[in-house]
Amino acid sequence: MRNHRSPLPRFLDRLRPAQRSDSDSGAAFTEIAAVTILVGMILLAVYQSQVSQTFNDAVREMVCLVEGPECGGETWTEVERPPEPEAYEWNAMNSNTADNQGIGMAIAHNYGWSDQEWNCLDDLWTSTSNWDHTLVDPDTGAVGIVGFLSAEHGDMPSGFAESARAQINWGIDYIDQTYGSPCGAWSQWQATRTY
Incomplete structure (x- = not known):
């Protein structure tokens, strides 16, 4: 029976520096560079996609819910915010x-x-x-x-x-x-x- 090993440990083994010859360390460096470039390309693709814009809009809306109308965008809080109370309140409770x-x-x-x-x-x-x-x-x-x-x-x-x-x-x-x-x-x- 063949022993199946997950690809992740094999990948991590490759990233660990080992006692290898100069040609092996150059190959390891090349692999790390390739993985870094691949991750960068994935992040760039996500950033430029509609998913990124949707995420950014959701975060912006959450911030506006907290900050209110001053955040710059038209939000539901501007419509539903109660009017600011007057500075002087006639009929307020008093100590006498x-x-x-x-x-x-x-x-x-x-x-x-x-x-x-x-x-x-x-x-x-x-x-x-x-x-x-x-x-x-x-x-x-x-x-x-x-x-x-x-x-x-x-x-x-x-x-x-x-x-x-x-x-x-x-x-x-x-x-x-x-x-x-x-x-x-x-x-x-x-x-x-x-x-």
Whole structure:
């Protein structure tokens, strides 16, 4: 029976330097040069073929998915990327929300309003300012918890911009006189974004 040996070990044996004569080492050098040229020709053929272009396009697309529109090509990320958020976020959470809600609840209680009316007042002022008495709407200039403008709502009392209690007192009094209850003001706000 004949012993079949894989061609790879025989090839590797040829690449190993051995104790050979000068003519054998020249043949080994020629074989290495031929293999190197063959590998180079294969790489060149792959590079010039459509396979190479497809591979390069796939890599470029993956890079664009990470880098986004700045990568230079039109990619799906440019179409589906959400708009960049604005630098100023009106109604953002603030550290004094709970304190100001407590003041509001105590003052609203003095008006004899029901729990439903408190919920309407809370919804209204959470929507306008998230109960932040220091807030100024950059678009309209509306001030504080109540989100009022002096041009539309009359003159504000002294210290209005700095005092949560002043804003809440003034706002609840305005709501009581204008709408009779917070739920009336909340309904107006939901319909028009003003009250």
